Every structure is written in C-alpha cells, then in structure tokens.
Amino acid sequence: MSAVFFASYLIGLRDGLEAVLVVTILLTVLARSQRRDGLAPLWLGVSLAIVTAGALGAVLTYVATSLLDGVRLELFEAVTSLIAVAMVTWMIFWMRRSARTIKAELTGKLTEALGMGRTAIAVLAFVAVIREGVEMVLLVFSAAQAAAETVAPLLGMIAGVLSAVLLGLLMYKAVARVNLGRLFTWTAVLLILVAAGIAKYAVHGLQVAGALPGSATVAYDVSDTIEPSSWYATVLTATVNLTPSATGLEAAVWLAYAVAVLVVFFRPVGKPATKAATGDKVTA
Numbered sequence: 001m002s003a004v005f006f007a008s009y010l011i012g013l014r015d016g017l018e019a020v021l022v023v024t025i026l027l028t029v030l031a032r033s034q035r036r037d038g039l040a041p042l043w044l045g046v047s048l049a050i051v052t053a054g055a056l057g058a059v060l061t062y063v064a065t066s067l068l069d070g071v072r073l074e075l076f077e078a079v080t081s082l083i084a085v086a087m088v089t090w091m092i093f094w095m096r097r098s099a100r101t102i103k104a105e106l107t108g109k110l111t112e113a114l115g116m117g118r119t120a121i122a123v124l125a126f127v128a129v130i131r132e133g134v135e136m137v138l139l140v141f142s143a144a145q146a147a148a149e150t151v152a153p154l155l156g157m158i159a160g161v162l163s164a165v166l167l168g169l170l171m172y173k174a175v176a177r178v179n180l181g182r183l184f185t186w187t188a189v190l191l192i193l194v195a196a197g198i199a200k201y202a203v204h205g206l207q208v209a210g211a212l213p214g215s216a217t218v219a220y221d222v223s224d225t226i227e228p229s230s231w232y233a234t235v236l237t238a239t240v241n242l243t244p245s246a247t248g249l250e251a252a253v254w255l256a257y258a259v260a261v262l263v264v265f266f267r268p269v270g271k272p273a274t275k276a277a278t279g280d281k282v283t284a
Contacts (some may be wrong), residue, residue: 005156012160014187015136020168022128029110041118045125053133071209077145078205081198084138088195142198196258197241200250219251
C-alpha cells in the first residue's frame, strides 16, 4: 500500500462515513414514517450527487493533464488546493458543531420534503451528500497532484468509500457497534494534518509560479540526512507533505495551519442550549 493510497483512503473513509451517516439517518426516518415511496427519490438524489462529484474529478483531471502546463498548471493546482483546504476546514468544524443536532435537523428537513413531494426528497438527499463528495474529490485531487500520482489516489479513495459503506451497513444492522465520536475525532485530526500538507503544497505551487516570494529561502534541507526516496520520507510526503526540504513560507504555513486548527478543534464546545437539541445525539 503506497503512502498516497493511504492518504486518499483516509479521505474517502472520513467523507464516506459522514455521507453514509447522513443517508442512514434519512433511511431511518423513512422507515419509521413507513414512507417507502420516498426511497426511490432518495437514492436518486444520492446517485446524482455521486455522479456529480465523479464528473468534477474527471474535469479537474482533464484540465490538469490536457489543457494546462507550466505556470498556469502550477496556479491551477495551487488554487484548487486552497479551495480543498478551505472546504475540509469548514466541514470538520461544521460536523463538530452540528453533530449533536444533525439527526434532528435532517429529520425535520425530510419530514418537510415528504410533504412537498418526490423532487424535494431527491434534492435534500443530493444536497446532503454532494458536500462530502466535492470535498473528497478536491482533497484527493490535491493529494494526487502533490504526490505526482493518478491511479493510487483514485484507488485509495474508492477503497475508503467502500470501507465506509461496509461500516455503515454493519452499524445499520447493529452487527458492529462503533464509537463514531472517537472515530470522527481522530480521522479529523489526521485530515487536519493532510490539509496542512495540501496548504503547504499550494504555497509551493504559488512560489514556483512566481505569485509568492521566498522560493529561494530554505527553512530546512535534510536531503543529505534523509533519503527522499526512503519509505518514511515517501509516507510523510504523500500524507502530510512533510518533504525533506521546504522553503520558509511553506514550513510556516504548514505549522501555522496545523497548530491553529488543532487548537481550535480541541477547544471545548459549549453545551446545547435546549434539551430538544440533544434529543437525537450523534457524537463527533
């Protein structure tokens, strides 16, 4: 298993689990409401979200491999990387903030959609899943560009999503009991480090393209001590983009992002204001 495969697997597992959790909640609401007529539009919305995310990945890959080169390619990859970092940061804190009320919120929205018709159900399912899909595609695309690989990231993402689906089925059937809160916490920590690496890669691209200064200012260079092709250097480069050498700005951005986001992430969250908000609790 290559390091970039593992990084993409982690991304697919985390985002896949969040998507599976959302779909499981919607399915549970339909089952309790005895509204089997809502299953078809729900799965239609989920399918359209998957196809849309896949199409986005195909477009990004085509643009990067066929339409752009040189400075324009560096800028394109840097911009998509920054978008990916922004999305994963927002999603991590959104899930942390909304975890206690997500089930109640989805239940209320689906109840409203059931009264509005099949199209509303499909739209709700699409919106609920597409956020995870777009985030996953952008992260995996950025990781693939940073590692200069194409096949391994795709396979890792697919394997991660399949693992998430399997885990979701086991939870739904009550065959396995998984502490979702702990799982989401530690996968979030790893994703924060992955996002820090992608932010560092974005800075590298902007420096190569001449959009940022400091490309000649080296913060550290241990290439003579650590073989860049060694297994541990490959793992660190492909997962969190800790390379044997880096410019001062690259190192500063990686460290600043990782420390700031981790500190805020582990800051205690205030208790929900009402009992109603804690009625259907999903810990994350």
